[in-house]
Amino acid sequence: MLVVDADAAPATIDRTELLSGADWAFGLWDDLPEAGAKWAPRKVGALIDAAAELPDVLVHRLADAAVLIEAVGEPPLVIATGAVPETGRWAREAVVIVAGNQVSATALSVVNELAPRLVAVAGGENAIEETIEALRDLLDGTGLMAMERALALEV
Structure with a gap:
């Protein structure tokens, strides 16, 4: 399980x-390794290697206001709070969570630049309707789906 921005959780949530x-656990603004324009997801290992452990989940910086989470065998997950750059074909399979103060503009950037499989919008009712x-x-x-506060998303 990954926890993003634990320090920003509401006071009603016990941080411990x-x-x-x-x-x-990491923050959206942490210093993370850059994904780079030529980034591509790692490949799933051969069945003969099934006894081997799965590789670690990796977190990369995709843009100033976007992180890319990579777990081998799963679609790439992007968390974006601002504009995203154009990327490779991998983005077509991505799941993108859009959050922050500019949800509609960020979602528009995501759809135009990434054309992902799914955009999940995290915001208030008005922001979701606008998006x-x-x-x-x-x-x-x-x-396109709307996320509700305190509910998990499993894709």
Whole structure:
């Protein structure tokens, strides 16, 4: 389990409990290794190597306001709070969580630059409605869902 920005959790959340089950915790603004323009997901190992441990989950900086989480065998996960750059083909399989103060603009950047499999919007009701309206005719196969506070997303 990864925990992002534990220090920003609401006061009603016990930080110690939140972090107790985490395999890794990081902040969206931490100094992370850059993904780079030529980044591509690692490949799943051969079945003969099934006894080997899965590689670690890696977290990369995709842009100033976006991180890329890579777990071998899973779709890339991007958490974006601002504009994202154009990337490689891997983005078509990505799941992107859009959050922050500019949800609609960030979601528009994500759809235009990444064309991911799914965009999950984390925000208040008004921000979500504004985002749906802005993206309604632009999705072209990209799924769109609204995230609710305190609920997990499993893809």
